[in-house]
Amino acid sequence: MLFAIIVGGLIGYAFGKFLGFLVGAAIGAFLLNRIKSRLVGKLQNIQSGFIESVFAVMGALCKADGVVSEDEIQVAEAMFVRFRLNETQRATAKAAFSRGKAEGFDLDAELQHFLRISGGQPAFLQMFLQVQFSAVAADGVVHPAEREMLMRIARGLGLPESQIDQLEAMLRGAHSSQAGGQQRSTAQQTDDAYKVLGVSSSISDAELKKVYRKLMSENHPDKLAGRGLPESMREMAEERTQEITHAYDVIKEFRENSA
Structure with a gap:
């Protein structure tokens, strides 16, 4: 931040001497704060979008065999604990999970949404797929219907099977x-x-x-x-x-x- 203030001040000084320096420094600080606020906001959007899409897709995945069992619900709740979600995040995750397991859930659209908010970063996409895999493999077994949907999720994210x-x-x-x-x-x-x-x-x-x-x-x-x-x-x-x-x-x- 100090660097931005100094640069802004020097530019201002070139046009208005000492008064210009003060104005330039103030403008530099203002612009830097605006940039930082936007970056923080962008990161927060990615984080909230990550959690929502993860649990929405998890809901659809747990229903891959036709029904969401009590064990699968417990697995999802265990993920709340593992990821140390706060109350607000848990509420978001629960709502997303319910949305994902509901009839008419558009899995492909959700994957495209996540691709957009994540910027298509490979490590993010792989982490997303790993969370889904961990959820269905909690019992040490990946059933054929679950594996088929995992393949679909990988393809939807542009990842190799x-x-x-x-x-x-x-x-x-x-x-x-x-x-x-x-x-x-x-x-x-x-x-x-x-x-x-x-x-x-x-x-x-x-x-x-x-x-x-x-x-x-x-x-x-x-x-x-x-x-x-x-x-x-x-x-x-x-x-x-x-x-x-x-x-x-x-x-x-x-x-x-x-x-």
């Missing part, structure tokens, strides 16, 4: 870690690690490192927060970066042991 394979690989990796990593073979873990990073097993070490760094940069929680990701969803963003790092480490260890 391989993103679903990636999320399933992350889920298996998370369950394996919780079980001590003893239930799956090294080959299975490595295959899933390649899927998590979205690369082929034939990728070179140099290219693998480049992809890893790019994914970490795109998905960094601080960077996503600066672009409008609600702070309440930071934990999920952190989990995503942990899964990316874990996948990279699995592949590196496999290659070192195979050399």
Whole structure:
């Protein structure tokens, strides 16, 4: 802010000496505050839109098999807790969930709406899909009707359907870690690690490192927060970066042991 005031003051001074400096500094401060207000407002719109669209689509997804079960309602409510939504946000999320599960809900229009408010940022779109996947996979199983709708959501967001394979690989990796990593073979873990990073097993070490760094940069929680990701969803963003790092480490260890 000080920089803007000084620049405005110097421009004013060039036209009106000391009085011009004061006027220019005041104008500089005013314009900077206007810009900051607009940026804050834009971020708040993205955050509220993110929550509303997430839970509207979640409502539709939970009804993919024809009925929203009590377990699925509990999963949605668990998301309220996990995302640490305040009372106002919970009310918005509940209304959106009900809207999504109602007859006549236009899923494609909702996805297009989210694309607009998110600016089509890939990391945001992937996070949106990850939330949906987490909701239906809370019981450790993704049913065929749910998987089909997840594919539709991915296509609606302009994401490759391989993103679903990636999320399933992350889920298996998370369950394996919780079980001590003893239930799956090294080959299975490595295959899933390649899927998590979205690369082929034939990728070179140099290219693998480049992809890893790019994914970490795109998905960094601080960077996503600066672009409008609600702070309440930071934990999920952190989990995503942990899964990316874990996948990279699995592949590196496999290659070192195979050399």
